[in-house]
Amino acid sequence: MKIALVGNPNSGKTTLFNELTGSTAKVGNWAGVTVDKKEGTYKKAKTPMDIIDLPGVYSLSPYTLEEVIARDYIVNEQPDAIINIVDATNLERNLYLTTQILETDIPVVIALNMMDVVKKTKDEINTKAIEQKLGVPVIEISALRGENIHELMNVVAALAKKREPLDIFSGTQLESSYRSLVDLFTKHNVKQPCFTASKVLENDEKILSFDEVKALQAEIEKITTLTEDNEALMADIRYGYIDEQLRSAIKKSKVLGEMST
Ligand code: BGO
Incomplete structure (x- = not known):
């Protein structure tokens, strides 16, 4: 199973990648460019999973090399699943990317990271409501503390093959x-x-x-x-x-x- 990690810069993607792949991680370059390409294996699942860390991006627009690498990989390589790591302390901003990822039919799990910080601030996030609205599983994690990572990967392993793309257009002028x-x-x-x-x-x-x-x-x-x-x-x-x-x-x-x- 090929799993892509996608998220905004500073959402905790590197921390999660390291937690998942440990000593299996290898760093190379994306073809023809000097942007880091990190790959590794999550070995704690029944069937080991190949994890690929896509560059941190705010959007799947065509403006930066990182954005083009991320979206070309998603559209052309069609990973089996995407873990969309979302900084729970900056939810609205991070979900801008999420809405774009969800317009594909690739199975997605949202890893709601930094929940240790959210709990300290006493903000409340209704994870079930987000799941229901977006139609994909949302798992609260703390990549830094290694919390809920195994549960996240169990959900990834159980994902269906395809997903209905998100439709943000109802009632809009487009x-x-x-x-x-x-x-x-x-x-x-x-x-x-x-x-x-x-x-x-x-x-x-x-x-x-x-x-x-x-x-x-x-x-x-x-x-x-x-x-x-x-x-x-x-x-x-x-x-x-x-x-x-x-x-x-x-x-x-x-x-x-x-x-x-
Ligand atoms: C610094 N909880 C908390 N509290 N912090 C987290 C979590 C989490 O679940 N996950 C990640 N972080 P990256 P990208 C830092 O480096 O993985 C922190 O860009 C610091 N560094 O530790 O690098 C993580 O790959 C000095 O914080 O993100 C890191 O997506 C002071 O979020 C930052 C404070 O994580 C970004 C933090 C010198």
């Missing part, structure tokens, strides 16, 4: 374009049609330049007009979704709530 693009890409066997549709709506030039997408340019233009405003509009839709769906699952302690306003 809903009908999104649905038409998904239909178009599905019909033409484009990889990860939902993720690709969402990236096209972001006016993502790298995705638009892929041969399989470029070949459909005329049909895409019939469905939607892409402008420079699309990227900001998509960011609003993503944060709008996070806010609307997950507001009730996160309760900041008074002190922190007051500090953050």
